[in-house]
Amino acid sequence: MVFNSYTFIAFFVIVLILHNLPFSWKVKKINLLLASYIFYAAWNPPFILLLWLSTVVDYFVGKALYTQTNKHKKRGLLVISLIGNLGMLCFFKYGSFLLENFVHLVQLLGIHYQPAKPNIILPAGISFYTFTTLCYTIDMYKKESRPVRSLLDFSLFVTFFPHLVAGPIVRPPQLVPQFETPRTASRRQLMEGLFLLSVGLFMKVVLADGMLAGTADAVFNSADVLPGLDAWAGSLAFAGQIFFDFAGYSTCAIGVALCLGFVLPQNFRFPYAATSLSDFWRRWHITLSSWLRDYLYIPLGGNRQGRWRTYLNLMITMLLGGLWHGANWTFVAWGGLHGLYLWIEKFFRDRKEKASPMPVTAAAMVLPAYGRKTGVFVSGTTGELMEEPVAHPGKEVVLPTGIFNTRLKGLPAALFVFFLVNITWVFFRAGTFAQAGHLLTAMAGFSHGAHPLLKTLSMVKVGVVVLLLLITQWLLRNTKLTDVAYHLPWWLTGLIWSFMVILVILSQESSGSFIYFQF
Amino acid sequence: MLMGLLVLAVIGSWELYLRSTGIPLDYDDGKELWSDKRAKVYDDPVKTTVFIGSSRIKFDLDIATWEKMTGREAVQLSIVGSTPMPILRDLGNDTNFRGKLVVDVTEPLFFNNDSAEVQKPDVYVAYYKHRTPAQKASFAINHLLESRLLFLDQDAFSLNAELDKKVKLYNRPGVFVFPDFPDDFGRTTFERQSYMTKKFVADTSLQHQVQNIWLFLIHSGGHDAAPKEDPVPIVLRSVQNAVNKIRARGGEVVFTRTPSSGPFRAGEEHVFPRQAMWDPLLASTHSMGYYFADNPATAHFDCPEWSHLAPADAILYTKALINELPPSFVTSK
Secondary structure, eight states, X not given: OOTTSHHHHHHHHHHHHHHTSSOOHHHHHHHHHHHHHHHHHTTOGGGHHHHHHHHHHHHHHHHHHHHOOOHHHHHHHHHHHHHXXXXXXXXXXXHHHHHHHHHHHHHHTTOOOOOOXXXXXXXXXXXXXXXXXXXXXXXXXXXXXXXXXXXXXXXXXXXXXXXXXXXXXXXXXXXXXXXXXXXXXXXXXXXHHHHHHHHHHIIIIIIIIIIIHHHHHHHHHOOSOOOHHHHHHHHHHHHHHHHHHHHHHHHHHHHHHHXXXXXXXXXXXXXXXXXXXXXXXXXXXXXXXXXXXXXXXXXXTTTSSOHHHHHHHHHHHHHHHHHHHOSSHHHHHHHHHHHHHHHHHHHHHHHHHHHOSSOGGGGOOOOHHHHHHHSOOOOOOXXXXXXXXXXXXXXXXXXXXXXXXXXXXXXXXXXXXXXXXXXXXXXXXXXXXXXHHHHHHHHTTOOTTOOOOSOHHHHHHHHHHHHHHHHHHHHHTTSOHHHHHHHSOHHHHHHHHHHHHHHHHHHOOOOSSOGGGGO | OHHHHHHHHHHXXXXXXXXXXXXXXXXXXXXXXXXHHHGGGGSOTTTEEEEEOSHHHHXXXXXXXXXXXXXXEEEEOOOTTSOSHHHHHHHHHOTTOOSEEEXXXXXXXXXXXXXXXXXXXXXXXXXXXXXXXXXXXXXXXXXXXXXXXXXXXXXXXXXXXXXXXXXXXXXXXXXXXOOOOOTTTOEEOTTXXXXXXXXXXXOHXXXXXXXXXXXXHHXXXXXXXXXXXXXXXXXXXXXXXXXXXXXXXXXXXXEEEOOOOHHHHHHHHHHXXXXXXXXXXXXXXXXXXXXXXXXXXXXXXXXXXXXXXXHHHHHHXXXXXXXXXXXXXXXXX
C-alpha cells in the first residue's frame, strides 16, 4: 500500500494503537512484522514469498558467515548470498532488458533470433530490500557488525514497513539495535513523526502529483517538436517532481517510523542547494549513495590506487548506480553523465589543490556537536566520492547563528549545479535516447516548426513551485525540517502545518504510486 | 491541536458552502469506480445486463428505471469521450464473461482508431486487471467518504480544478486548450449513471456553453490529418471478432444508437451516414440493433445540448429501450 492512500491511514491507525497497547515487546515486534507483511502483500500477495526467501536465506547465511573460519567455505557462503540476492534482482528487474540486448547483439552478428517476450512483473521494492539484505551478509563476511540475534529481529529489520518498498536503505547497525529494547514514541517523537508524515504527503500529493506531474508528463510524452520554453518547463517540472515524489516518500517513511519510536536515517538534505556535484550526492538519496560508496566504490579501490583508477572507480560506481534505477540504457546514461560531471569536478579540484599549499578540502569539516545533534554536516569537497566529512580539529567552520542560511556565497554554484542536474534528469525521465535528444535540442533553442504545448497556468505553477523549492532549499541547507519547526513560533508552525494538511485534503490528487517504486 | 482545529474549520466551511450551492453529490468517474463495476460482469447473466459505449448511454440509460422494470442489474461500463472498443475486446477475450452485452454506438468515437480515443479505456482495463488488494480497500473507504462529502469531487472541486476555473491566463497562440464543461452538465452516481442537474436543464446559457464545446471539437477535429487507413473496416473486423467470441461462450450482444439532435445530429448523418456505418455493423456481426430514430417513441427527443438526454427523457428512453431489447436482456427469470 502507498502512504498517500486511505488504506494506509486506516492501517497505520491500527498499527499505532496496537503498538501502544500493553503487550510484551516480543508481541509488539510480531505485530509490527505481521503489519509489514500485510503492508507488502497489499500490492501483490505472492511476492511475499520472495521476501521470505530472501530473509531466511540471508539470516542463516549471515550467521554462518560470521562464525565460519574456513576461508573457502566463507567465500562459498558469500557467493550463495550474492547469487541469491543479485540473481533474484537480475531475473525480475533486468531479465527482459538482458534478453532484449542479447537479441540485438546476435542480430548484429547476423543471427535471426526472436524469443517470446517475457512477461515478468517487477516485485515492489525488490531493489531496496535486496540492498538491505546484501549489506547484512557482506558485513557478516567482513565481520563489521555482529549477527542479528533472532530471526524475528532480522525479519523485522528487512521487512519493517516504513522503509521496505522505497527506502531509506537501512544498515543493520542503524535499525537492529532499536529492536533489542522496548520502545514507543515519546510525545515529542509522535508530534515530529506526524509533522514529517504531513510534510511528506504535502510534497507528494500537492506538489509532485498536483502541481508538477501533469506538465512533466505532457512534455515528456509529447511527440511534437516543442519550443524551448515548453521543453524547459517540462524538464524543470520533472526535476521538482522527482524530488518531491522521492523525498516525500522518504519523509513519510521517517515520520511513520518515528511515530512508532524508531529512527530511520535521513535520505535527503536539500539536494538542490548543493554547491558541487559531490555535494549533491551527499544530499540526494543519501542512503543509496553511501551504500554504493561502501559496498562498491571502496571495494573497487576507491581513491587508494592512483588518480586514473579513482576516475575509473568513480565512473563504474555511477554507471551501476544508474542501472540500479532501471533496466534501460537511458538510466546508464544518466549515471554516466553524473560520472562525467564528477570527473570534471575532480580534475579541476585536483589541479587547484596542487597549485595551492592550503588544500581546498579544508572546508570538509564537521562540527561534531552540531552534526551529532542534527545529522547535518557542513558540506565538503574532499574529492572523495560520497565520503562522510572528516573532522579537522582547529579548523571548524562557523555556522550561521540563525536557523536559516541567508548567505548568498555559493548560490551561483548551487544554481549551476541545479542546471547540470536538470540536464541529467532528461535522460532519467525520457524513455528513449531519441526522446531525450528531442527535448535537449529544444532546450538548446533548436526547435524549428515547434508547436507550443503548455498552458500559461501550467508554466506558472512550475515556475512558482520550482522557484520556491530552490529558495527553501538554499535557506534550509544546513538544517533539518524538524529543527525549523521547533525554531519557529508555535502558532506559525501550527499555521504552516494546517496549510499543508488542508492542501493535501483539497488537492485530491494521487498517482497511486511513487516514481521510485518502479526501481 | 491548532492544526486539527484549523483543518476542521477550513474543510468544514468549504463543505458547508458547497452544500449551500445546491449542487448534488458526485462520484469520481475514474478507473477505480469503473473497475468496481467491471468486476460485476460475472454476476448471474439472468440478473445482469452490461452496457458499454461512450457518454450518451451513460446519460440516456436511467438505471433506476431499468432495474425497477426489468429486475436486472445494469452494469454501466461506458466511458465518456472514448470508444468502447478496448472494453469490447477485453470482454471478448475474457473467457469467464458469458453475459448479456449492450453496445452503444456514437459513430465519431466508435469508428475511430485514433490512439487518443482508446487510451482511456486501455488504462481502465489495465487498472482493473492489476488492481491490488490495497487499491480495492482504498476504494471501499473512499466510497464511504465520497458518499457523504460533497467537496470530494476531483473534477469539480479539487485544488487544480479550482485553479483552472478561477485563474484565467492568456495562453500563447497555438496552445490547445480544451474548453471547460460546466459542473452542472454531468454529475455521476455510484452506479456510473451521468445526469444533468435541474439547473442545467433550465439554463439555456449552460446548454449553449456545451453546444459550443461540441462545435469546437467538430471544428478542431476537421483540422486533424486523415487516417492513413480507413478505420471502419478495421473496427468492424475487431467488433466481429469480439462478438463471435462472446457468442461462442453463450453470451449475447446487441447494439444501440442513442439519440442526438440539432446540428450535432445533422453533422453525424453527414459524416457518418447510417448506411455506411450502422447497417454494415449489424450485418457483419449478424446482430440485432435498436436505432432511436426507428421508434416514434424515441425519434422525437430533443437533447438540451444536442448530444445527451435530460433526466426526464432518459426515463422515457429507458422504457422504450426495454420494450425493444430481446427478452433475455430484460427479464430476470
